Amino acid sequence: MAVGTSGSPGTTGADGPARSGAAAPPPAGGGRKPVIEARSIDYVPLAERHGKVWHLFPVWFAGDAHLATVATGAIGVGLGGNLVWTAIAVVLGCALGTFFMAFHSTQGPQLGLPQMVQSRPQFGFIGALLVWLVALTTYIGYNAFNQILVGSTLDHLADVPTGASYVGYAVIAIVLAVVGYDIIHKASRWLTYVVLVALALFTVCVIVVHPFTHAQLDLGSFALTPFLIQLFTAAVYQLSWSIYVSDYSRYLPPSVGVRSSFWWTYLGAGVGGAWMMLVGTVAAGLFPGKSLVESVISAGDRALGGFGVALLVITVLPLLTMGALNVYGGSLTLLSSLDSLGRFRLTVARRIGALCVVAVVSTAIAFGASENFVEEFGHFLSVLGTLFTPWTAVNLADFYLVRRGRYSIREIFNPRGIYRRWNWRGLLAYGTGFVVMLPFSVIGDAEGPMARLLGGLDVSMPVGLFVAAGVYLLVCRSLDLSAERLAVAAADAGLEPEGT
Template sequence: MTSILEQNSIGQIPLDQRHGRPGGLFFVWFGANMFLITVVTGGLGTTVFGLSFWATMAALVIGLVAGGLFMALHAAQGPALGVPQMIQSRGQFGSRGATVIVAVVIFMYMGWFASNAVVGGQALHSLLPGIPLAAAIILLTLTNIVVAIIGYRMLHLVMRLGTIILGGGFLIALILTMTSGKVSVAGLQSGDFTIAGFMSVLSISALWAVAYAPYVSDYSRYLPPDTGPIRALWATYAGIVIGSLLPMTLGALIGTVISGDDVVGGLLDVIGPFGVLLMWCAVLFSGLSNALNLYGASLCSITFIQTFSEKFIPRAKGRAAVAAALGLIAIVIGVAGAGNFLDFLVSLIGLMFFVITPWTAINLVDYYLVKHGNYQVSEFFKKDGGIYGKWNQSAAIVYVVGLLVQIPFLASALYTGPVAGAMSGVDISWIVGLLVTCPLYYFLSKASESRSGPRVSLTNTAMSPDSVEGADVR
C-alpha cells in the first residue's frame, strides 16, 4: 500500500516529481466548496441576518470577489518555491515567529474539519436514522483520515470528482428550487436591509475565500517551477469564486422559503426526491473531501514540530501518524460540539478573519513587493531560521498592529468593539486591517533594508532529483 501514498510532507518537492497544469487548480478550489456547510453559510444572510435574497447575493458576490483575489494571489508561491504555504511564511516571520501563525492555522483547520464532519454526520444520520449522530461523525472522519494519508494526488482526484458530481448536483438543485413554485418575487424581496447584516454577510463571504489562503501553496507546490503565475492565479480565483457562489446561492434561496435556520432540511423539502440523491452524494463526498482540512492540519503540525527539531521532515509513515492523531482529536471536537455547531461556525469565521487578515497581507506584500518571489528555500528548514532568523521584528510588529487596529471595528458573537457598536454592529475590521498592515509592512521592510544594506540576491531553485532532504525519514 505504501506505493500509493504521497512520500513527501513539508520538504521542497524535487524537480523530477513536479507535474500537473495550473488549470487543475480550478477543480481543487471549486471542489473544495462542494459541502453542505457552504450551502448553510450562504443561507445565513436570509435566515440569521434577515436580509432579502438580492441583498444577500450582492454581499456574497462582493465578498467573494474581494476575498478571492487575496486568496488566489498565493497560488504562484507553490510552483515557484515547492513548499507548503506555512513553511513559506518563515521567509516573512522567521522560524519561531511563523509558529505563532502556524498554531492559529492548525486551530482553523481543525475547526473547519470538525464543522464539516458535523454537517456531514447530520446528513448521514437524517438519511439513515438508525446510525447515531456520533457514529456518523466518526465514520466520516475515519474515511477522511484514509484520504489524507494517501495524500496529494488523491485529494486532487477527489476535488475533480466533487466539481463534476456535486457541482452538477447543486446546479440542478438550484434549478429545481427556482421552478418548485415555492419561490416568489415577494419572497425574494422580503427581509429587512441593514448595513450591519449586509456587511456581516459580505465579511463572511470574503473570509470564506481568505480563510483558504493558508491552504493554497499546499495544492500547487507540485506544479513545475516554470508554471505561469497568472494562469495559476486565474484558475484558483475562478475556482474559489464560482465554486463558493453556486452552493451559497442555493442556500440563500432556500432561506427565503423556510422559517427558521434549518437550510439543509428546507432544501430536502423544496426539491423533493432529488434531494435524497443529492444528500447521499454530499455525504459521500464529505467522507472524502474534508480530508483537505486534515491534510493541511497535518502539514502545519509537522511544520510546527520541525521548527524545534530541524531534521524532522517525515515522509509517508510520519505524515500518516500525524494525520491519524489529528483525526482522532477532530472526532472528539465534532461529537462534543455537534449540538451548537452553527453558533460555533459563525464565531469561528469571525475569529479566523481577525487573525488571518494581517498574515495574508504581510505574506503577499513580502512575496510580491519586497522580495519579488526570491527566497532561499533551504534556509526555511534550519533550526536557527538561517538567513531569515528566528524572529522578524518588522513582521512581528506589523502583525500585532494589524490585530490591534481591528479590535475597535470587530462585531461578533464573542466581542463587539466600540466603533462597530457605534456603527450598529457593522464589522469593517478586516478592511481596516488590510489598509493598515499592507503599507506598514512594506515601509518597515524597506526601512530595514536601507539600514542593513543591499539585500543579497536569493534563489528559489528547486531541488534536483539527487538532492537529499537531510531529514529524519519515517
C-alpha cells in the same frame, strides 16, 4: 517570478548548515511512484513536478462546494435580510475573499513548498509558530464542524448514530490524506463533475419553478446590517482557505505561471463557493424556520419533486475530500511547528502519525460540541477573520511587493539563516493589524467600540488588510534586499541538477 530555485534543503547554506531533518527527501530512483506520498513539508524538486494547472479548478470547486458552505450562505437571511440582497452580498463577498486566497495559490508552483512553511521569511524560523498555531486550530475546527454536519445529515437520512459518522469520516479522511496529494486531486475532479451537474439542475429548476415572493426579490428592501454581515462573512470564509492553497499547487511546475494558477484557483473557489452559498441563501429564504438539513431538502423538493435528498447527499459528498484536505494540511502545519521546536527526521511514519493526531483531535471536538452549529460556525468565522487577515496581508505583501518571490529554500529550513529565528517586521505588522482590527470586530455578543458606532457592523477585514500590509511595507524599507538576494543565490547554488 524568480525564486531561489532549489532541491532538497538539507545541505549547508550560506549562513550555516540547514536542519537535516527538515530536508529528507524520499528515496530517489526509477519505477512507479509510491502509493503513499513520501514528501511533507520539504521542497518538491523540479523533477517531481507534475499535473496541469487546470486541476486547481476542481480541487477548489469541490473543496468549496459542500454543506458547510451552504450554511455560510444562510447567515444573511437568518439576520433579517431579504433573499436578493443576501444573494448579492454572497457573490460580492466570495469575489473579495477569493481574490486574496487565489494569490496564495500562485506561491505553490513558484516555491514548491506547503503554504504555512512559507511564513518563515516574514515571521522568522520560530516566529512563524504564531500563525501556524492559528492555522492548526483552523484545520481542526473546520474538520470538527464538517464531522458534525455529516453526522447530523446521516442521522436525519438513515438514523446512523452520530458517533459512527464522526469516526467513519475521520477514517476516510486519514486514508485519502495518507495516499496524499494525487488522490486528493483525482477525487476532487470526480466530485466536481457530480456537483456541477447537481447545481446546474437545481438552478435551472429553481428558475423555472420561480418559488419566490415579491418581498424576497424586492431590491427596494435593503437592510445594511445583514447585507454587510453576509458580505464579510462570505469574504472571510473564502479568505480562510488561504492557509490551504499552496499545499495543493506545490507539485505543479513553475512554468504554469502566476496568472494561470491564480485564475484557475479563483474560478474554482469563487464559483464553487458562491454557487453553494446561494443554495443556502435560497433554502433559508424559502424555509426560514427549518434547520439547515431540512431547508436544503425542502428547497430541492420545491425545485424538482423528490430531488431534495439527492441534493443534500451531493452537498455532503465533497465534505469527504474536505476532511482529507483538513487532516493533510493540518499535518503539514503540525510538522512545521515541530520542526521549529527541535531536530527530527521527516519520515512517512511521522507524516502518518501527524495525520492521525489532527484527525483524532477534531473527532474529539466533534463528540463534545453542541448542536447549535450555524451560530457557532458564524462565530468561528469571525475569529478566523480577525486572526488570518493580518497574516494574509503580510504574506502577500512580502511575496509580491517586497521580496517579489525571491526566497532561498535552504534558508527557510535553516534556523540560523538569513530569515532569522524571529523577524520583528512581520510580527510587528501582524500584531498591529490584529490590534487595530479589534475595535471594528464583532465576535458573538462582543462588539468593538467602532463596530458599535457602526450599528453592530464588523468591518475589521478591510481595516486589517490595509493596516497590516501598510505597516509591513513601511518597516521593510530598511531591509537590504540586494544583500539578501546575493545570499539567496549563494545558499541555493547547485540545488537543482544542471538542465533541470
